[in-house]
Amino acid sequence: MVKEILLPEIGEGIDSVEISEISVKSGDTVKVDDVILVLESEKATMEIPAEQAGIVQEIFVKAGDSVAPGTRIMTLDVAGADDPAPTVNDEQSAQPMPQPEETIPEKLPVIPDKMPAAAVPEQSVPAAPAGLSSSLPLASPAVRKFARELGCDISLVKGTGTKNRITKQDVQDFIKNALAGSHEVSDVDFSRWGEVESLPLNRIRRLTGTAMSRSWNSIPHVTQYDKTDITELLEFTRVLGQSGADDQAKISLLPFVIKALVQTLKAFPDFNSSLDSRGETLIRKKYYHIGIAVDTPAGLVVPVIKNADRLDLKSLNRALGDVSQRARARRLKPDELQGASFTVTSLGGIGGTWFSPIVNSPEVAILGISRYRTEAVWEKGQFVPRTLLPYSLSYDHRVIDGAWAARFTGQLGKLLENFTDIKDLNLI
Numbered sequence: 001m002v003k004e005i006l007l008p009e010i011g012e013g014i015d016s017v018e019i020s021e022i023s024v025k026s027g028d029t030v031k032v033d034d035v036i037l038v039l040e041s042e043k044a045t046m047e048i049p050a051e052q053a054g055i056v057q058e059i060f061v062k063a064g065d066s067v068a069p070g071t072r073i074m075t076l077d078v079a080g081a082d083d084p085a086p087t088v089n090d091e092q093s094a095q096p097m098p099q100p101e102e103t104i105p106e107k108l109p110v111i112p113d114k115m116p117a118a119a120v121p122e123q124s125v126p127a128a129p130a131g132l133s134s135s136l137p138l139a140s141p142a143v144r145k146f147a148r149e150l151g152c153d154i155s156l157v158k159g160t161g162t163k164n165r166i167t168k169q170d171v172q173d174f175i176k177n178a179l180a181g182s183h184e185v186s187d188v189d190f191s192r193w194g195e196v197e198s199l200p201l202n203r204i205r206r207l208t209g210t211a212m213s214r215s216w217n218s219i220p221h222v223t224q225y226d227k228t229d230i231t232e233l234l235e236f237t238r239v240l241g242q243s244g245a246d247d248q249a250k251i252s253l254l255p256f257v258i259k260a261l262v263q264t265l266k267a268f269p270d271f272n273s274s275l276d277s278r279g280e281t282l283i284r285k286k287y288y289h290i291g292i293a294v295d296t297p298a299g300l301v302v303p304v305i306k307n308a309d310r311l312d313l314k315s316l317n318r319a320l321g322d323v324s325q326r327a328r329a330r331r332l333k334p335d336e337l338q339g340a341s342f343t344v345t346s347l348g349g350i351g352g353t354w355f356s357p358i359v360n361s362p363e364v365a366i367l368g369i370s371r372y373r374t375e376a377v378w379e380k381g382q383f384v385p386r387t388l389l390p391y392s393l394s395y396d397h398r399v400i401d402g403a404w405a406a407r408f409t410g411q412l413g414k415l416l417e418n419f420t421d422i423k424d425l426n427l428i
Contacts, residue, residue, distance in 0.1 A: 001077070001078055001079050002057060002075050002076070002077050002078075003052065003054070003075065003076050003077075003078050004072055004074075004075055005036070005050075005051075005072075005073045005074050005075065005076055006069075006070055006071065006072055006073060007048070007067055007068070007069050007070060007071045007073055008048075008069060009069045015068055015069070016066050016067070016068050017039040017040065017046075017066070017067060017068075018039065018040050018064065018065070018066050018067075018140055018161075018165075019037055019038070019039060019040075019061055019062070019063055019064065019065045019066075019067060020038050020039065020040040020063060020161070020162040020163070020165065021037060021038040021063055021162070022036075022037050022059060022061070022062065022063055023035045023036055023037055023038065024036050024037075024056050024059075024074075025056065025059070026056050026057065026058060026059060027055065027056060028055070028056045029053075029054070029055050029056075030050045030053060030054065030055075030056060030076070031050065031053050032049075032050055032051065032052060032053050033049045033050065034049060034050045035047045035048065035049055035050075036048055036049065036050050036056075036073070036074070037061075037073065038162070039067075040161060040162050040165075046334070048073075050076070052076060052078050053078065054076040054077050054078035054079075055076065055077040056074055056075075056076060056077075057074070057075040057076065057077050058074060058075050059073070059074045060072050060073060060074060061073055061074075064138075064140055064165075065140075066140055066142055137154055137155055137157065137159065137166055138159060138161075138163060138164060138165040138166060139154060139159070139165060139166035139167075140165075142168075143166055143167060143168050143171060146168055146171055147171045150171065150175055152171055152174060152175055154166060154171070156174065157170050157171055157174045158170065158174075160203075160206050160207065160210065162203070169210075173210065173214075202298055202299065204296075204298045204299035204300070204301070205298075205299040208299055208300055211361070212358050214361070215358050215359055215360070215361040216358055218361065219359050219361060219396045219398070220396065220397040220398060221356075221358065221359060221394055221395075221396070221397070222394070222395055222397045222400075222402065222405070223356040223357075223392050223393065223394045223395075224392065224393045224394075224395070224402065224405040224406060224408075224409050225354055225390070225391075225392045226390075226391060226392070226393075226406075226409040226410065226412075226413055227388045227389060227390040227391065227413070228388065228389055228391070228412075228413030228414070228416050228417050229377070229386050229387070229388055229389075229417045230253070230372060230387055230388070230389045230416055230417065231386050231387045232417075232419070233253070233256060233416060233417075233419045234253070234372070234387055236419065237251055237252065237253065237256075250317070250321075251313065251314070251317045252317070252320075253348070253372075253389075254292075254320060254344075254346060254369075255313050255316045255317045255320060256313070256416065256419060256422065256425075257344065257346075257367075257369060257416065258290055258305070258308055258316060258320075258344065259308075259313060259316065259422050259423075259424065259425060260412055260415035260416050260419070260422050261290070261342070261344065261367060261412060262288045262290070262308050262309045263415060263422060263423055264408060264411045264412045264415065265288060265341075265342060266288075266309075267411060268404065268407070268408050268411070269284050270282065270284070270364070270399055270400060270404070271342065271364065271365045271395070271400065271408060272284065272285050272288065272341050272342055273285060273341075273364055273399065274362040274363060274364060275362065275364065275396070275398065275399060279398065282399060285341040287306075287307065287341060288307065288308050288309040288341060288342070289304050289305065289306050289307065289308065289339045289340050289341050289342075290304065290305045290308045290340065290341070290342055290343070290344060291303070291304050291305075291340030291342065291343035291344070291360060291363075292304075292305060292320065292323065292324070292343075292344055292345075293343060293344070293345035293346070294323070294324050294327040294328065295350075296327055296328045296330070297328070298330065301327045301332065301337070302337065302340065302343060302360065303323035303324075303326075303327050303332055303336050303337060304336060304337065304338065304339055304340045305319050305320065305323065306339065309424070312424055312425065312426035313425045313426060314426070323336065340360070340363065341363065342363055342365065342366070342367070343360040343363060343366045343367070344366070344367045344368075344369065345357050345366065345367070345368050345369070346368070346369035347368070347369070347370055347371065348369050348370055348371045348372065348389075349371075350371075351371055352370055352371060353370055353371070353373075353390055354370055354390055354392060355368055355370065355392060356368070356392060356394055357392065357394050358394065359394050359395065359396055364395060364396040364399045364400060365393060365394065365395040365396065365400060365405075365408075366393070366394050366395075367391060367392070367393055367412075368391060368392040368393075368394070369389070369391050370389070370390040370391060370392070371390075372387050372388060372389040372390070373387070373388060373390075374386070374387050374388075375387075375388050389416065391409070391412075391413075393405055393408060393409050
């Protein structure tokens with residue numbers, strides 16, 4: 001029996017993806033979970049697995065095509081397959097979510113889909129230098145058309161997609177750099193001074209670097225540093241750990257920080273906001289979706305804990321453990337990387353005293369947690385040992401000024417110092 005394989009839903013807000021690789025050909029035999037093609041969106045690179053064993057009959061797409069959910073991908077002869085699983089177009093089955101091969105932090109600056117051609121002076125976009133190779137750069141027809149509409153010579157654009165394929169974002173970045181008069185740093189032959197090793201950055205690190213550079217160059221950053229006494233809070237977490245209750249045994253400091261953070265964001269709503277693309281309107285968010293920066297072997301990933309204000313301490317602790325584990329295993333879904341209103345990044349488990357995190361645009365602030373340490377504190381005429389937690393708040397100075405940043409970190413510190421004032425812990 002021949003079954004049609006359709007492209008499943010990819011994720012919320014993703015209505016088109018580009019095929020970067022076809023992993024099978026007509027006549028190939030595939031098993032359940034074998035990768036049949038690889039997709040590339042602006043958010044992630046995703047492998048599409050076979051949902052049923054069989055023999056590939058005909059393939060209707062090719063690498064470089066832009067496809068939408070529901071597009072016919074191929075036909076599969078499933079006759080004789082043992083215990084066939086439901087195909088993706090079976091009305092009785094739920095369409096599966098492909099797993100990301102490489103994921104990136106969700107928030108990128110909002111850039112209009114189209115920029116008026118008049119905004120790009122002819123002299124701002126350099127002409128192709130003499131002797132440039134006549135071979136066509138890797139780019140989809142839609143990206144080529146987009147570049148032509150902007151008057152951009154696509155042969156000068158450096159691609160960051162799979163196999164150095166040029167994306168629409170690459171074209172936009174090239175135009176913005178040209179308008180800003182930026183220049184690329186010339187390559188240096190470091191081997192003149194000794195042995196070197198060249199290691200290409202993976203996609204996550206490349207796109208994270210691009211996003212962070214854009215955020216740093218477009219947002220006037222200021223960082224407020226503070227610290228708070230968590231002696232009693234740490235002792236409380238130790239008591240929970242010794243209680244023997246499965247749900248409480250491994251509760252760490254971070255769930256308390258997030259609960260205190262949400263309460264502080266409600267008191268200071270401008271910190272849970274974004275500027276519109278013109279920088280003229282502040283959009284306050286009535287939801288509290290907290291991005292958590294996770295260090296993975298492939299690079300930094302920022303899964304999002306949705307509606308953190310509605311989770312009690314134990315539920316939040318479980319959610320943090322789940323997304324952290326799946327982020328390191330590269331098993332996050334695209335929609336789990338979207339929608340954050342505020343981000344927390346913690347280096348406490350690694351080390352260091354202070355650091356200045358970069359705002360995860362289009363958010364307006366980010367909280368950095370450092371490693372706590374025991375210090376001598378003067379109390380009642382003598383020095384006593386207390387455990388202090390250093391933390392830092394980087395913020396967009398267009399939205400937040402220093403006085404409000406100091407109030408924000410002060411309120412957060414008070415809640416952690418007097419943790420029984422934190423609402424909705426539901427420890428009993």
